[in-house]
Amino acid sequence: MKSLSCIAVLSLLALTLPLAIASDPSPLQDFCVGVNTPASGVFVNGKFCKDPRIVNADDFFSSVLNRPGNVNNAVGSNVTTVNVNNLGGLNTLGISLVRIDYAPNGQNPPHTHPRATEILVVQQGTLLVGFVSSNQDGNRLFAKTLNVGDVFVFPEGLIHFQFNLGRTPAVAIAALSSQNAGVITIANTVFGSNPAIDPNVLARAFQMDANVIRDLQNRF
Missing domain, CATH: 2.60.120.10 (Jelly Rolls)
Structure with a gap:
């Protein structure tokens, strides 16, 4: 009987787990204006949340475009x-x-x-x-x-x-x-890494002379 109960629990988990991990969870608040200092001590998605009592319209506005x-x-x-x-x-x-x-x-x-x-x-x-x-x-x-x-x-x-x-x-x-x-810009990443990737590695990968690779690394 005990083993049947365990099987039932495992079966239920197997059915529900895919649903649980199908997407990111919805936010549990209207907004969480990100700031770089612990204004309220809540850290979400790499940012601290600004105290919602002092959030204003400018926190949702930008004219840089x-x-x-x-x-x-x-x-x-x-x-x-x-x-x-x-x-x-x-x-x-x-x-x-x-x-x-x-x-x-x-x-x-x-x-x-x-x-x-x-x-x-x-x-x-x-x-x-x-x-x-x-x-x-x-x-x-x-x-x-x-x-x-x-x-x-x-x-x-x-x-x-x-x-x-x-x-x-x-x-x-x-x-x-x-x-x-x-963003990962391909040329900058491959030829402009710091420190530089061994030119012999890139020469083999790109089927090019190592001196050509060194020239490309110098450009980036």
Whole structure:
């Protein structure tokens, strides 16, 4: 009889556990404005919660996306981010936003977001965008030319890029499914790590001469 009871309990757990871990739990409060100091002693998603009695509308407001970013750099683009680090009201809400400015022929080079899916809409100009599937799906390229108002989705964790095909500046707005999506720019990470990866390792990986790898590391 005792063994039957144990089996019943285990069966019940087997049925309910997948449901319990199917998604993140819902917040148990209306908001948790993130601050860097222990204002109330409650630590949620990497931030302390601001005392809700002193929260105001400015904790949920930002105007940084109104201003074009400086695209005078090697890749000809600039990403302006609104996430939990500069808008505390996003804490626990699982979303963030970016503005991407592109010079003519500028690009947002191949990169990944380890913690978020991205959905992008073109505000100005014409962009070539795409992502590459993982090894298990054959590293397939999914690319599309986008015009004003067009939308494209980049799945979480996959390498993706945008390139301005036009002769005039371009602008896009993108939303990400994380309050702090993170970004890994492939070239900077591989060739600009600190300390540097052994050139012989990269030479073997990329099937290139080690001197070429050293030159690339010097550039980054």
